[in-house]
Amino acid sequence: MSPVLFELLLRSIWETVLMTGASGIISLVFGLPLGLALVATDRGGIAENIWVNRVLGAIINGFRSVPFIILLVALIPVTRLIVGTSIGTWAAIVPLSIAATPYYARIAEVSLREVDHGLIEAARAMGGNRWTIIREVLVPEALPGIVAGFTVTLVTLVGASAMAGAIGAGGLGDLAIRYGYQRFETSVMVAVVVVLIVLVCGIQWIGDRLVARLDHR
Amino acid sequence: MNQHVTAERADPVYQPTGREDVVRLVGLKRRFGATAALDGVSLTVQKGEILGIIGRSGAGKSTLIRCLNGLERPDSGEVFIEGREIGRLSERELQPLRRRIGMVFQHFNLLSAKTVEENVALPLKIEGRPRAERLARAAELLQLVGLSEKAKAYPASLSGGQKQRVGIARALAARPALLLSDEATSALDPETTRSILALLKDINSRLGLTILLITHEMEVIRSIADRVAVIDAGRIVEEGAVWQVFANPESEITRSLLGSIRPQLPPEIASRLIPGEGAETILRIDVAGEAARGALLSDLAAAVPGQFRLVQGGVDHVQGQPVGTLFLAVAGAEAAHLARVTTFLKDRGARVEVLGHVAGPV
Numbered sequence: 001m002s003p004v005l006f007e008l009l010l011r012s013i014w015e016t017v018l019m020t021g022a023s024g025i026i027s028l029v030f031g032l033p034l035g036l037a038l039v040a041t042d043r044g045g046i047a048e049n050i051w052v053n054r055v056l057g058a059i060i061n062g063f064r065s066v067p068f069i070i071l072l073v074a075l076i077p078v079t080r081l082i083v084g085t086s087i088g089t090w091a092a093i094v095p096l097s098i099a100a101t102p103y104y105a106r107i108a109e110v111s112l113r114e115v116d117h118g119l120i121e122a123a124r125a126m127g128g129n130r131w132t133i134i135r136e137v138l139v140p141e142a143l144p145g146i147v148a149g150f151t152v153t154l155v156t157l158v159g160a161s162a163m164a165g166a167i168g169a170g171g172l173g174d175l176a177i178r179y180g181y182q183r184f185e186t187s188v189m190v191a192v193v194v195v196l197i198v199l200v201c202g203i204q205w206i207g208d209r210l211v212a213r214l215d216h217r
Numbered sequence: 218m219n220q221h222v223t224a225e226r227a228d229p230v231y232q233p234t235g236r237e238d239v240v241r242l243v244g245l246k247r248r249f250g251a252t253a254a255l256d257g258v259s260l261t262v263q264k265g266e267i268l269g270i271i272g273r274s275g276a277g278k279s280t281l282i283r284c285l286n287g288l289e290r291p292d293s294g295e296v297f298i299e300g301r302e303i304g305r306l307s308e309r310e311l312q313p314l315r316r317r318i319g320m321v322f323q324h325f326n327l328l329s330a331k332t333v334e335e336n337v338a339l340p341l342k343i344e345g346r347p348r349a350e351r352l353a354r355a356a357e358l359l360q361l362v363g364l365s366e367k368a369k370a371y372p373a374s375l376s377g378g379q380k381q382r383v384g385i386a387r388a389l390a391a392r393p394a395l396l397l398s399d400e401a402t403s404a405l406d407p408e409t410t411r412s413i414l415a416l417l418k419d420i421n422s423r424l425g426l427t428i429l430l431i432t433h434e435m436e437v438i439r440s441i442a443d444r445v446a447v448i449d450a451g452r453i454v455e456e457g458a459v460w461q462v463f464a465n466p467e468s469e470i471t472r473s474l475l476g477s478i479r480p481q482l483p484p485e486i487a488s489r490l491i492p493g494e495g496a497e498t499i500l501r502i503d504v505a506g507e508a509a510r511g512a513l514l515s516d517l518a519a520a521v522p523g524q525f526r527l528v529q530g531g532v533d534h535v536q537g538q539p540v541g542t543l544f545l546a547v548a549g550a551e552a553a554h555l556a557r558v559t560t561f562l563k564d565r566g567a568r569v570e571v572l573g574h575v576a577g578p579v
Binding site: 126 | 312316373387391
């Protein structure tokens with residue numbers, strides 16, 4: 001592999017890490033509260049409100065049913081509004097985040113829903129309010145699942161970021177298509193695949209270690 | 218005098234009941250769909266006593282105990298906690314009140330992500346107490362329940378009995394006026410049950426804490442309760458001092474719940490009972506309190522000639538009071554003879570029932 005291609009590979013790795021990391025953090029920041037809202041407003045939840053629950057659920061399902069490649073293009077006006085441009089790595093972070101947030105919200109919802117109702121009742125019996133229940137019971141008890149779900153989301157984002165090449169965001173997927181596939185640079189293709197495997201395994205390993213540490217059940 | 222009463226009424230919190238009632242329930246009703254979980258329950262729990270509420274599953278016990286801290290809302294009726302009616306309080310108004318009431322659960326409900334001491338300290342964290350104070354109080358309570366060395370452990374590493382000790386310590390953290398126990402020993406083995414009950418009794422006598430517990434096991438009532446209320450189909454069917462209810466159960470449901478721990482006529486004898494004539498007559502004699510202290514059987518033998526044989530039974534002590542049930546085989550079946558026996562026993566304060574006759578010795 002020529003030094004130029006190697007430099008290109010390094011830049012692509014950075015672009016992929018940036019896209020995955022930034023949209024991952026954004027999906028965590030918005031997805032977790034959304035997941036909490038879904039659980040809290042559901043029937044028998046701590047802030048039961050069936051209408052809010054249905055509307056939230058419908059919006060999330062709507063976003064989740066649009067294929068990412070279409071979302072990427074359809075969100076161009078929104079991206080331009082937020083980032084100022086619709087091309088490049090930062091521009092790709094907007095559609096990636098918007099796709100990952102509802103995805104992560106659903107994953108977080110599943111973990112939060114599994115928290116034993118008896119624990120919520122115990123917190124209520126101690127005189128705790130909703131905020132206490134969220135802070136002391138729901139989130140800490142679901143934390144292993146929340147972290148495991150975040151790991152899954154990051155790995156999914158690594159895959160989705162490959163498509164972001166379509167709007168000039170760069171990244172490993174883009175490199176593989178343009179050099180490995182279109183220009184028959186097999187060494188680039190192999191290098192990208194190896195890097196992706198290492199990246200995904202690394203994320204999964206860190207995630208698993210973290211979950212094992214947090215899980216006291 | 219009139220003036221005095223008016224002055225008392227002026228204080229909205231004061232409820233002139235004449236005693237210090239921690240809990241007073243008046244005509245509590247709660248329906249779930251077509252079934253009435255509570256169908257007019259009235260009860261009082263006095264300061265410092267242990268009231269046990271017993272009933273089969275589905276009798277309304279859980280609904281009842283959950284009405285006391287507002288986890289469940291009654292459809293009608295009133296719940297007074299330390300003289301204050303809580304039925305119409307909002308969730309927000311209930312929160313400080315719940316801190317006056319500790320609760321222990323059947324499945325412990327400990328937070329798996331928190332250490333033992335963090336679990337015990339949680340009610341104080343909810344109260345907004347500083348960390349140092351919370352940990353000091355947790356250490357004190359863990360000592361009380363005998364789990365000091367487990368302070369930094371996570372609940373998953375504890376046995377069922379240890380988990381319930383943590384549950385009890387947590388329930389006591391905010392120095393409650395009342396402890397609610399929701400089938401606290403139902404998930405534990407008999408030996409652990411005994412130690413947990415001993416702990417509750419110890420807390421009751423040492424701290425003077427009022428305890429209301431619900432259970433489906435008479436053994437629990439017998440071990441620690443001062444008073445028992447039997448609930449069936451959402452109604453209190455019987456209520457009284459434990460030894461008196463044990464000695465003289467009035468309702469069918471109470472007798473059935475007592476069945477497992479009171480002496481019964483063995484089935485092989487019961488199946489041989491015939492009415493009318495027989496070589497022997499089987500009597501059931503129930504004695505309790507003063508009546509059970511005298512030399513009842515030797516006095517009977519001295520007063521009424523004839524042969525008497527103890528078939529089954531014995532005297533038990535409940536709350537320090539003797540409570541006995543004896544199955545006696547009396548030779549012969551003549552009405553006059555039996556009348557003398559039963560009259561003698563009844564005069565001595567026993568309850569006597571002729572169960573039937575057997576053809577030959579049993």
